[in-house]
Amino acid sequence: MAAIFKKELKSYFSSPIGYVVVAVLLALYGFFYYVTVLYRSSSYISSMVYSNMFMWSMMIIPIITMKSMSDDKKNKTDQALLTAPVGVTSIVMGKFLAAFAVYAIAMVASLIPALIISLFATSMSWGSVLGTFFGSLFYGAAMISIGVFVSSLTESQIIAAIGTFGISIFLILVDQLGTVVGGTIFQTILNWISFNARYQPFTNGTFSIPSLVFFISIVAVFVFFTARKLESKRWS
Amino acid sequence: MVEVKNLTKRYGSNVALNNISFTVDEGTIVGFLGPNGAGKSTTMNIITGYLSASEGSVCVGGFDTLDNPNEAKRQIGYLPELPPLYMDMTVKEYLNFMYELKKVTFPREKHIKEICMLVKIDNVYNRLIGNLSKGYKQRVGIAQALLGNPPVLILDEPTVGLDPKQIIEIRNLIKTLGRNHTIILSSHILPEVQAVCERIIVINNGEIVADGRTDTLAHDLSSEHKLIARIDGPENEVLHAITAMENVVEVISFGEKEPGVYEYSIEGKEGADIRRNLFALLTRKGWPMLSLRNTDLTLEELFLQLTSGSDTGRKKSERKGA
Numbered sequence: 001m002a003a004i005f006k007k008e009l010k011s012y013f014s015s016p017i018g019y020v021v022v023a024v025l026l027a028l029y030g031f032f033y034y035v036t037v038l039y040r041s042s043s044y045i046s047s048m049v050y051s052n053m054f055m056w057s058m059m060i061i062p063i064i065t066m067k068s069m070s071d072d073k074k075n076k077t078d079q080a081l082l083t084a085p086v087g088v089t090s091i092v093m094g095k096f097l098a099a100f101a102v103y104a105i106a107m108v109a110s111l112i113p114a115l116i117i118s119l120f121a122t123s124m125s126w127g128s129v130l131g132t133f134f135g136s137l138f139y140g141a142a143m144i145s146i147g148v149f150v151s152s153l154t155e156s157q158i159i160a161a162i163g164t165f166g167i168s169i170f171l172i173l174v175d176q177l178g179t180v181v182g183g184t185i186f187q188t189i190l191n192w193i194s195f196n197a198r199y200q201p202f203t204n205g206t207f208s209i210p211s212l213v214f215f216i217s218i219v220a221v222f223v224f225f226t227a228r229k230l231e232s233k234r235w236s
Numbered sequence: 237m238v239e240v241k242n243l244t245k246r247y248g249s250n251v252a253l254n255n256i257s258f259t260v261d262e263g264t265i266v267g268f269l270g271p272n273g274a275g276k277s278t279t280m281n282i283i284t285g286y287l288s289a290s291e292g293s294v295c296v297g298g299f300d301t302l303d304n305p306n307e308a309k310r311q312i313g314y315l316p317e318l319p320p321l322y323m324d325m326t327v328k329e330y331l332n333f334m335y336e337l338k339k340v341t342f343p344r345e346k347h348i349k350e351i352c353m354l355v356k357i358d359n360v361y362n363r364l365i366g367n368l369s370k371g372y373k374q375r376v377g378i379a380q381a382l383l384g385n386p387p388v389l390i391l392d393e394p395t396v397g398l399d400p401k402q403i404i405e406i407r408n409l410i411k412t413l414g415r416n417h418t419i420i421l422s423s424h425i426l427p428e429v430q431a432v433c434e435r436i437i438v439i440n441n442g443e444i445v446a447d448g449r450t451d452t453l454a455h456d457l458s459s460e461h462k463l464i465a466r467i468d469g470p471e472n473e474v475l476h477a478i479t480a481m482e483n484v485v486e487v488i489s490f491g492e493k494e495p496g497v498y499e500y501s502i503e504g505k506e507g508a509d510i511r512r513n514l515f516a517l518l519t520r521k522g523w524p525m526l527s528l529r530n531t532d533l534t535l536e537e538l539f540l541q542l543t544s545g546s547d548t549g550r551k552k553s554e555r556k557g558a
Contacts, residue, residue: 085305
């Protein structure tokens with residue numbers, strides 16, 4: 001697992017993709033921080049910056065995960081991985097963690113403006129800032145695990161990216177869908193899968209254990225699915 | 237060392253392998269021969285655990301590939317048809333990655349260096365794999381298979397894309413490795429298999445059609461035992477003398493090939509070896525024999541005969557019957 005993680009992370013940054021993703025994410029964070037500064041109140045950091053970034057992060061994550069599994073399949077390098085004495089779950093976990101690390105690098109760097117602001121702010125609401133920071137990490141991890149799974153379904157990076165975009169857009173719009181669709185059962189289900197609804201508690205500075213469990217379960221389920229998908233090569 | 241039992245692989249209704257069984261002993265080099273699509277790569281992929289069989293089992297070094305996949309995989313170095321290389325890595329990075337992936341325990345730098353010397357890639361050690369020529373890529377693939385010094389090497393068409401000099405080098409390398417490794421290699425190049433392997437398994441349409449030692453396979457399989465001899469002596473007398481021999485079915489003269497030397501085709505009875513008696517006869521008569529060769533199928537002919545379907549075989553026996 002460590003070998004694959006190291007190799008994947010290196011490959012993100014030996015091609016432009018890692019830099020581009022981190023740069024775009026940070027540029028967007030920069031923009032929203034700038035808007036916050038105009039409001040002259042650090043209490044807006046979580047509502048202005050991290051809330052708005054939910055949508056953008058969901059849109060950018062498919063770029064991180066698109067080549068995760070599909071590239072190996074296309075270049076037949078999966079033969080090296082699958083014939084090495086490592087289990088499929090370790091392979092998937094290595095890949096997932098590498099993609100997550102790219103996202104986490106951007107997230108950690110996104111705290112830099114908050115630090116600078118804290119130097120000048122009279123009172124800094126670190127609770128809500130860190131809450132949203134961790135919340136963002138969690139929904140990011142969940143989205144990345146979905147992206148890795150979609151990437152394992154195809155040999156084409158483009159299809160993997162577009163497929164994951166589709167899921168991202170669905171997850172972004174699911175709240176609005178919930179209000180549009182009548183019928184309490186649908187509404188309950190849609191609200192239940194809404195990432196945004198799970199993310200909201202964090203923006204208030206509360207560390208929501210149910211949400212954490214929800215996101216971690218998503219990661220576990222999709223890592224499991226991806227591993228099974230990888231293994232299915234051996235049955236078909 | 238490698239035990240394959242009743243292996244069957246189906247892709248939907250398409251049967252890629254049909255009940256294949258064979259055992260490879262420790263320290264032998266086995267050649268897998270067959271036309272494209274015969275099932276060579278499928279068999280290798282199953283042995284290495286990349287694919288699983290629909291039916292049957294594979295044991296490598298005593299470990300079942302399904303029950304003990306990681307232990308079994310540890311016994312194997314595998315070079316797939318297309319070397320699994322990452323184009324965006326240097327040779328150094330790639331070999332280090334594979335070293336970690338395979339959980340090799342030998343001292344890292346020394347082990348990798350040794351392998352690079354062995355397959356002669358030390359001069360491209362710091363170059364990007366994507367920029368290497370096909371021959372070098374192939375050798376990096378072989379280097380990767382050798383990492384961890386696994387007892388079993390499975391090489392799928394190891395000399396594809398190499399220039400003639402490299403082919404000879406790689407063949408010699410395989411022979412050297414064969415001294416302390418069990419090697420299964422596939423190829424559709426006959427001379428290669430003939431030059432390197434001790435044993436040949438011919439596979440066609442997912443079935444084993446021949447299995448035997450390289451030197452005896454052709455002999456065993458050819459049903460007709462004809463000898464072509466050049467004998468220095470009077471044509472008619474020689475003809476009579478040989479025809480009178482035991483176990484000789486037919487002798488035909490091909491005429492004078494050198495001054496006073498005639499060539500004959502001598503057909504012996506099935507299963508009878510007449511070479512010794514022939515030699516004794518000619519010595520007694522004082523007719524020097526200048527050459528003797530049997531018309532055993534060359535591997536090339538054998539291969540074509542075995543792989544072009546059962547039709548040829550039937551035709552042959554029909555002809556014989558008539």
